[in-house]
Amino acid sequence: MSFGSDDDPFEDVREESGQAMKRLFLEYGSDNKKAFATGVLASIFARVLDLVPMLMLGYAIDTILNQDGTFFGFLPASVQPATRQGELVVAAVVIAGAFLVGAGFHWLRNWGWNSFSQHIQHAVRTDTYDKMQRLNMDFFASKQTGEMMSILSNDVNRLERFLNDGMNSAFRLSVMVLAVAVVLFTINWKLAIITMLPVPVIAWFTYRFVKNIQPEYQDVRSSVGQMNSRLENNLGGIQVIKTSNTEDFEGERVEDVSQGYFDANWGAIRIRIRFFPALRIISGVGFVLTFFVGGYWAVFGGPFGLAGSLSIGDFVIFIQLSQQFIWPMAQFGQIINMYQRARASSERIFGLMDQPSRIVEDPNAQELDVEDGKVVYDDVTFGYDDEAIIEDVSFEVPGGDTLALVGPTGAGKSTVLKLLLRMYDPDEGDIRIDGQDIRNVTLPSLRQAVGYVSQDTFLFYGTVEDNIRYGTFDAEKEDIVEAAKAAEAHEFITNLPDGYDTMVGERGVKLSGGQRQRIDIARAILKDPDILILDEATSDVDTETEMLIQRSLDELTENRTTFSIAHRLSTIKDADQIVVLEDGRIVEHGSHEALLAEDGLYANLWGVQAGEIDELPEEFIERATERTSQVDVDDYDADDEETTPTQD
Incomplete structure (x- = not known):
């Protein structure tokens, strides 16, 4: 398996200026001048x-053992040792002092x-992460978690190794060679x-x-990203692997990417x-040469x-010094190699930091002031790569309505509501809350005013209480x-081993889907937002629990502007x-009774859930088949191009 530089998933975000x-x-480095100067000066004296x-x-x-002259003749006569033994003692003291100092x-x-x-490693990692988490959602749709971890971990660590080991060695060897x-x-x-005759040959x-090793390290970097992505993918899907009885299949896939890393790394080795x-x-x-010529010279x-x-x-x-001179010259090859690897990593890091964001906050943005909670979508169109996801969406929700x-x-339901959170910005039209264009208000105030409960519940590693408190x-x-x-x-929660202090495990794996969803709802309730978005908020709970949660949601949504997406009509x-x-277009708009009376798409969807499949019109079934096929194709294209944001 070959992993060339073209396989680098972050090739498109490299810093181009060199x-x-x-x-x-x-x-x-300017914030760490004192440490740098200390390292340089101490290297020289050491x-x-x-x-x-x-x-x-x-x-x-020459002077003590061969009794050839006075070893400390450069000192004043009053402080010179009187005997050879004294000279030997003073010499030993000087050597000991040199070792000690x-x-x-x-x-x-x-x-x-x-x-x-x-300090630089810490600052670069935190700045890179801060930039990364503020990028648009479409960026994350095109990158795998393992690939992004590779920048935050491998690339930042590679910088640290060069700044510490590489530069340390460079100054140490430079001083040694010069001295x-x-x-x-x-x-x-x-x-x-x-x-010094071997020096040109060593150079x-x-x-x-360096010329030969650099392409090999490009292969190694790419293979590491591939391997991290595969491992992260498999560990995240371990339940599917077990229930599908595909341990052997996945073991072979991991073996393949590991073999790719082995081959690339062994090439460099x-x-x-x-x-x-x-x-x-x-x-x-x-x-x-030094031994023969110098020895012959000294004796004959x-x-x-x-x-x-x-x-x-x-x-x-x-x-003694010939080895101290020639071997450090050889070690410069390692330093140059470390520099090349660090440069490649810094290009990826700064390329990521320089990624433009489609969501740009107006420098003069004001805090969102929610009074009634009235939300208006005015001819909103949004798409990606010249392909519209939603078109000409317009509606008005009075404050407190649902x-x-x-x-x-694939109709675009989730995309419509993510626009309200400014996960994306409309290509045309605008969205207003109480008359304020959401592009003219600060992002923190907007997202603080809007609560979001997703069908894809995510819990952080920590306690139940930590996850409910998250954001508040x-x-x-x-x-x-x-x-x-x-x-x-x-x-x-109270029936869990440690109640609210129970650790939920990574991504909440120790809890059922319904339990995770209820914790997510509790998080939104605690936030007490002015506007609430429920994106399939009860999709992972049983019918009885859904009834209980729905009763609570009715209380939560009372007098609160609410948007709800639900397949359970x-x-x-x-x-x-x-x-x-x-x-991506509005085809019907009204109350439940009015839409049933229209006998259109909504009525047909209601009939599906009511079990009236035999009574559905053939046209609806054909359209459903066509839509499902198109969604499958869109999903494939999104995976292939790695750019299209999720639409639901």
């Missing part, structure tokens, strides 16, 4: 102090880089040139490594495991016509209990108005 890493430092023991060893060999700078270095990277080069050229510039080899041993061989050649004099002398101590310094939306699946975080326990009682949820027959939608 300045993603620069932007990262400008926007987020690496310089790391050279002291090696230098002391070389000079000690160096350890302190190493701690500062690690603190600086870790603080710098962790070692200065020391070697100061001691013997001719031997230093011989020591070329590193360039080839093969390049890495060839690269680093080869670099070790090249650096070994440099070490052998300059080889190949090289003039001058080389002491045993200097030779020892060269032997309007029901009915119609076949300052609610008292007594209010939560009253809301639960109104939603006919109090009795089953018996639950909305007492609505003040019923709007019948078909193919």
Whole structure:
């Protein structure tokens, strides 16, 4: 299985200017200058102090052990050690001091880089999530959860690894290479040139490594996204997998995506495991050259016509520092590799942050002021990709009235009401609440005024009480209990192991569908909104529970503007108005009795639920078959194009 860069589900949201890493430092690094400066300065001092023991060893060999001159001749005579033993003690003290002070700078270095990277990681992740959750619903229709988690987790973590490990290593190795080069050229510039002969080869080899490894890592990134999406999908649908007895089938599918990740990752591993041993061989050649030429020079004099002398101590310094010079050069390949991966991640992150939103709040927007709760739809048309979902929808709901939306699946009922919440904005027409265009009011005030109970009930991981309080975080326990009682949820909650403190599990899996729905209704009751939307609010409860909830909803909706979507027409027959939608258009509008008298679509739908199938006109059955087939095609197209918002 191949996962090329074209399979990247976020290829369309990459930051295009090529300045993603620069932007990262400008926007987020400026707030962490102190940590960055600490990391840089501490890296310099720590690496310089790391050279002291090696230098002391070389000079000690020449001056103390070989008794060649005075080791501390640069010091005033009054403080110079009087004996060779004294010189050895002072040298040991200097080395110990270098280790001790160096350890302190190493701690500062690690603190600086870790603080710098962790603060940026935290800020980038929270900003990315905040931007993501404010994008339009159509964005989420085109992306899978696992793919979005890949940005929030993998890509942000990859940035942190580069900012900490990569930049830490880059400064550490740069200081080491520069400091070692200065020391070697100061001691013997001719031997230093011989020591550095492998450097051009290492540079070329590193360039080839980066060029070859980059496509492999693109495959790895894509395969990770594919694997995360498959695992997230399967874990979310574990009940369907079990009831369908498809564990073996899903096991094979997971094995396929895992094999894809294995193949992609192993391709990168093969390049890495060839690269680093080869670099070790090249650096070994440099070490052998330094050892042979330097050793011959120190013992027999300059080889190949090289003039001058080389002491045993200097030779020892060269032997030690040559490895400190050549191997760090090889490690730059890893740093460049980390940079390339971090750059790709930053492009995805900033590309996501720069995604335009179709829902733009007017800077001069006012708070929504609801008095009567009158809602007006005025010639509202909405679509996506030049395909209309609803067209010319107009109706007026006086404050306190209930309007029901009915119609076949795919008629656009849910879309009509999501427009009221500004999940989308109309392409034409406008929606007003008490005369205020909802595009001219603030989103928080609009959504605070509108309560929404969905057929797709979602509970967060936490307690029952947490889920009822969600969105009304300052609610008292007594209010939560009253809301639960109104939603006919109090009795089953008190029978749970820990009552209101019972953990409901991820997505509420420990509760039945009806129990989850009643908690969702209690949440809406606690919010006490001015306008209420019930989108199949009792679809997952039995008939008796529906009767009890309906009684509570009647109390809740009294004197409150209410919109209700229901396939069970018996639950909305007492609505003040019923709007019948078909193919995104209003085809009928009136009361239950008036619509039955029209003997149109509503009457036929009522006949279906009354069991009068044999009495339905053939034209209705043909249209139902046509609509169902069209919905199936639309669903397929939506999955294929991954752009069309859900319509119901």
